[in-house]
Amino acid sequence: MTLEVSQGSVVAVDPDELRAIANRVRGAASVADSALDHIGRANALQAQVPAEWTIVWADVMTPVQRCEWWQDDAVRLADGLDAAADAYEVIELRVLLQMDGAGDGSESRRLEGILARNPAAGEAADHLWAAWEATSGDGLVENWMGAGVMGAYVMALLVGGIRRFRTTGGRRAGSLGEPGRAARRSGRVPGTSGRFVDMLEQRVGATTAPTGLASSVARIPNGETEAFGEKARVRIDKYAFPTGEERFVVYISGSRGAPWKDGDPFDWGNNVGLYLGEAESEGYDFVLEALERAGAQEGSFVDVNGFSQGTMVAQRIATDSDFRVGHVTTIGAPVRMPVGEDVTSIAIAHDDDPVAALSDGGSPASLGDDDSLLIRRTYDEAATGLREWKVGAHRVSAYEQTARLFEQSGDPRAESVREYYAQLGRASSVESFVYHAPEGGGNGAFSAPPSAVSDAAAASSAGAG
Numbered sequence: 030m031t032l033e034v035s036q037g038s039v040v041a042v043d044p045d046e047l048r049a050i051a052n053r054v055r056g057a058a059s060v061a062d063s064a065l066d067h068i069g070r071a072n073a074l075q076a077q078v079p080a081e082w083t084i085v086w087a088d089v090m091t092p093v094q095r096c097e098w099w100q101d102d103a104v105r106l107a108d109g110l111d112a113a114a115d116a117y118e119v120i121e122l123r124v125l126l127q128m129d130g131a132g133d134g135s136e137s138r139r140l141e142g143i144l145a146r147n148p149a150a151g152e153a154a155d156h157l158w159a160a161w162e163a164t165s166g167d168g169l170v171e172n173w174m175g176a177g178v179m180g181a182y183v184m185a186l187l188v189g190g191i192r193r194f195r196t197t198g199g200r201r202a203g204s205l206g207e208p209g210r211a212a213r214r215s216g217r218v219p220g221t222s223g224r225f226v227d228m229l230e231q232r233v234g235a236t237t238a239p240t241g242l243a244s245s246v247a248r249i250p251n252g253e254t255e256a257f258g259e260k261a262r263v264r265i266d267k268y269a270f271p272t273g274e275e276r277f278v279v280y281i282s283g284s285r286g287a288p289w290k291d292g293d294p295f296d297w298g299n300n301v302g303l304y305l306g307e308a309e310s311e312g313y314d315f316v317l318e319a320l321e322r323a324g325a326q327e328g329s330f331v332d333v334n335g336f337s338q339g340t341m342v343a344q345r346i347a348t349d350s351d352f353r354v355g356h357v358t359t360i361g362a363p364v365r366m367p368v369g370e371d372v373t374s375i376a377i378a379h380d381d382d383p384v385a386a387l388s389d390g391g392s393p394a395s396l397g398d399d400d401s402l403l404i405r406r407t408y409d410e411a412a413t414g415l416r417e418w419k420v421g422a423h424r425v426s427a428y429e430q431t432a433r434l435f436e437q438s439g440d441p442r443a444e445s446v447r448e449y450y451a452q453l454g455r456a457s458s459v460e461s462f463v464y465h466a467p468e469g470g471g472n473g474a475f476s477a478p479p480s481a482v483s484d485a486a487a488a489s490s491a492g493a494g
Contacts, residue, residue, distance in 0.1 A: 031407075032431075032438055044114040047113055047114035050110055054106050054107040058103035061096045115150035115153075116150045116154045119154040122139055226315050228262075228315065228465060229464070230463075231465060233463055236460070239453070240450065243429050243432040243436060249282065250264055251283065251424075262281075262293075262466050263279060263316055263463070264280040264462070265319060265462045266278045267460045269457055270456050276329075276331070276332065276456075277324075277329060278331075279319075279331060279343070283295070283337030315466075319462070319464040322464070331354050331355075332356035333346045340361065340364070348369070356373045356375075359376045362376060363384050366396075373398050374397030374401040377435075379407065379427065381409060404432075408421065408431070
């Protein structure tokens with residue numbers, strides 16, 4: 030099973046770094062040029078000495094030829110690096126303009142300046158963008174022709190329909206429009222719990238930090254196991270560190286119940302408002318209230334984890350709340366949104382997960398800071414045709430398996446992920462709470478049997494640490 034790990038963006042390099050390297054290479058070329066000048070003067074001096082004293086070079090290439098060769102290569106390399114930097118910056122600017130609109134005009138002016146100076150950068154950017162689209166968004170339809178005509182037809186209906194649905198009224202497609210949607214709801218979304226939200230609180234008690242990404246994913250409430258009961262929607266682990274710092278780690282359920290039923294803060298109908306970026310969200314309000322009950326306040330350190338619908342709530346906690354969010358982990362997200370340059374975003378997506386496909390290719394910009402990762406794979410590589418769209422690919426247990434494969438892959442980028450969980454493991458105490466959707470109204474607290482509240486019981490059949 031092949032894992033593809035990236036930062037989730039079209040551009041994986043910094044154009045300014047490329048230009049800095051190009052300048053250093055040009056510096057080396059100037060040294061070669063200086064050497065050629067010295068050699069020229071040396072040859073002029075040698076021409077003035079008797080013929081019998083002439084130096085004969087044993088090497089096939091004379092010093093002049095070597096210096097000319099190095100100088101030519103260095104100049105070509107520097108020019109190539111500059112051209113690549115221009116192409117990558119054109120893509121970044123186009124992404125900013127698509128995701129953020131016109132902005133203050135500086136992006137447009139910068140883009141126009143690059144294209145006027147280097148028209149070829151626009152053509153190169155078009156090729157790079159096309160390569161990205163070939164494995165995401167609308168391009169996915171063409172790439173899945175191998176799944177059979179009917180499979181491609183279903184993909185065309187799904188992706189095309191979603192694009193039309195999201196672009197109604199000027200909204201941008203897929204994840205491209207997420208920053209704009211966040212900006213439009215700014216000031217209309219509470220940063221902490223602004224109202225009473227009906228829920229049942231379950232105090233699980235003392236526990237330990239997850240040992241890694243896979244065991245953390247397994248803590249997301251889901252209907253695959255009996256742990257915490259069918260109505261569990263949000264789990265919060267409250268960490269106390271020897272330094273006195275507190276941190277709250279939130280695990281948010283996906284859609285629950287039958288698609289035709291409503292009344293649950295995480296029912297299927299609540300997906301629509303989140304997907305369209307509307308200000309009202311019962312799931313978001315539910316999580317804010319749960320955090321308040323667990324002891325979080327404005328400015329508290331909070332990390333969020335979510336599955337499916339819960340990923341959209343998790344990303345909104347990062348972008349809209351008044352908490353200091355440092356880490357966001359999403360699995361099976363229908364939208365992948367950049368959560369800020371100071372936030373680490375770990376996103377796991379299955380290429381054969383029909384819900385993850387709703388992201389329409391995801392974000393062409395990086396999802397977070399330099400440690401952010403997008404981890405992708407095909408869950409069931411043997412499936413073809415319509416069977417390629419497997420509900421099994423959209424399960425917490427399936428994503429837990431992928432998280433474990435990443436941890437065991439030997440990828441050096443897994444080290445920063447391991448360090449995060451090692452930091453959680455240094456807490457002096459961890460207390461866990463689970464918040465349930467109320468059954469037929471009412472508010473309060475209850476206790477569950479020990480077998481239903483242990484982290485061992487929360488582990489899926491794929492296993493958890």
